[in-house]
Amino acid sequence: xxxxxxxxxxxxxxxxxxxxxxxxxxxxxxxxxxxxxxxxxxxxxxxxxxxxxxxxxxxxxxxxxxxxxxxxxxxxxxxxxxxxxxxxxxxxxxxxxxxxxxxxxxxxxxxxxxxxxxxxxx
Amino acid sequence: xxxxxxxxxxxxxxxxxxxxxxxxxxxxxxxxxxxxxxxxxxxxxxxxxxxxxxxxxxxxxxxxxxxxxxxxxxxxxxxxxxxxxxxxxxxxxxxxxxxx
Numbered sequence: 086x087x088x089x090x091x092x093x094x095x096x097x098x099x100x101x102x103x104x105x106x107x108x109x110x111x112x113x114x115x116x117x118x119x120x121x122x123x124x125x126x127x128x129x130x131x132x133x134x135x136x137x138x139x140x141x142x143x144x145x146x147x148x149x150x151x152x153x154x155x156x157x158x159x160x161x162x163x164x165x166x167x168x169x170x171x172x173x174x175x176x177x178x179x180x181x182x183x184x185x186x187x188x189x190x191x192x193x194x195x196x197x198x199x200x201x202x203x204x205x206x207x
Numbered sequence: 208x209x210x211x212x213x214x215x216x217x218x219x220x221x222x223x224x225x226x227x228x229x230x231x232x233x234x235x236x237x238x239x240x241x242x243x244x245x246x247x248x249x250x251x252x253x254x255x256x257x258x259x260x261x262x263x264x265x266x267x268x269x270x271x272x273x274x275x276x277x278x279x280x281x282x283x284x285x286x287x288x289x290x291x292x293x294x295x296x297x298x299x300x301x302x303x304x305x306x307x
Binding site: 092099140 | 258
C-alpha cells in the first residue's frame, strides 16, 4: 500500500523524492536571524510562540507557498502570521516597517551623488 | 507518571483518521499495525499546543515499531528492517494478535 491521497500536502513521508542532497552548507545571515527570532519568541520568558504553533502555521501556508518557499522562508511566513494572529504586531505597523526597510535598501544601492546615471559602468 | 494502557510488545493499530488540522501522526502509518517498543511518559498534547490551548492535557506517548516491508509495497531493504515512530495514545487502538 502506498500513501493515502487524504494526506495533507506537507505530510510527504513515503513519496518519491529523488536523491538526497548530502552537502553541508552554511546558513545565510538572514536565515540565522530567522532562527534566532524563533528561539527568542519561544523562550521561557517571552513564550509568545510554541514550535507546535510554528508547525501548524507552516502546514497552513498552502501547497503552493509550501513548495515555493525555502525552509526559513516558511518559518518567516509562519512567524509573521502567528504574531499578527496574537496581536504582537499589527498589519499597518508591519507594512510601514517593510516599506522603510525597502527604502533603506534602495538608498544603499543608489549610485553616489555626481555619478552619471544610466552609463551602467563601474 | 500514569500507567500506560499498552504494555511493551502489545500490538496496536494506528487509527485511520484524516482531520484537517495539525497532527503528529504521519499519514503513511495510519491504519497500519505495529508493536509497542517502549513507553515514553506523558507530554502536553501538541495538537492542542498548536492552537494556543491555554491548558493542554498530558498524553501518553509510545514508541511504536513497524516492519518496513509491511509498510512499503516495493521495499527493497532487508526483511527484518523496522521503522519506529513516536505516537500519542489517542491515535492507537488494540490490534488482534498476528496470525501464525
